[in-house]
Amino acid sequence: MRRRLVVSDTTLLGLVRHLTDGERYWFGHVLTGDPAHADVDFTMEVPEGTPPAEVVADYRTAIAESDRNLAAAGFDDRTPVEHPEDGRPWTVRWVVAHMTSEVARHAGHADILREQIDEVTGR
Template sequence: MAETQRKPVPRDDGGELDTATAFLTFARECVLKKTDGLTEEQLRRVLVGSGTSLLGLVHHLTGAERVWFGHHVAGGEDTGDLGMDVPEGLTAEDVLAGYRAAIGESDAAIRAAGDPERPVAVAIDGTFHTLRWVLAHMTSETARHAGHADILREQIDGVTGR
């Protein structure tokens, strides 16, 4: 099957923070691309035994952005819902807009921190890891879920690619 959503990996190599944020951005865009052109029903459709849906993945990643960057890096309140179940009152448009907003907030927190060596504002299990650690964690988390989204999208309508 030909890949219909293929996007090249970033070529950014201007420094550690530039490279790290380029790959995080790439993973986020891959997740969002999997939702393009689908209906509300398709986005909510559960196709695996775990109960995961494309919209549930986006909802989860929204919470993760808020916990890791908004809370741990920036020191804000922990407002992240890490669940995969989308509350009934939220439309697909609400969830996708929320993810885009959380990404913008996270990017602002990353820019404000500025230095990969900078320790987080709120300890993680008692340890003040660095921004570098959070970027690596969130890139791997987002990329892992982008892979899940690839499979779900292919099951929905046959669209493939990163």
């Protein structure tokens, strides 16, 4: 899970860490205005001593937090977010669409890394 197969710091475990930050930033800070998540760094680096199960559990916790934040915010295409970044008039619906595309993109990255490790194409 920590094996680097590309020039960047991208690893399977690093992608999970990065997506955790994304959940907390977009659904915690931007959507709800929670300052606790304003300064996430979106890193893909996971400290060597951090067990993979801890990284995955943290991601699941972040997803549950996002689900609660979305339920509280509602899902109307005109509902503005609490903390628009750079003053942009983003909506709840925009944040959901953005995060859907981010997760899909990184799932593709993970599939490419996995294919390099196990040499199976999934067909």
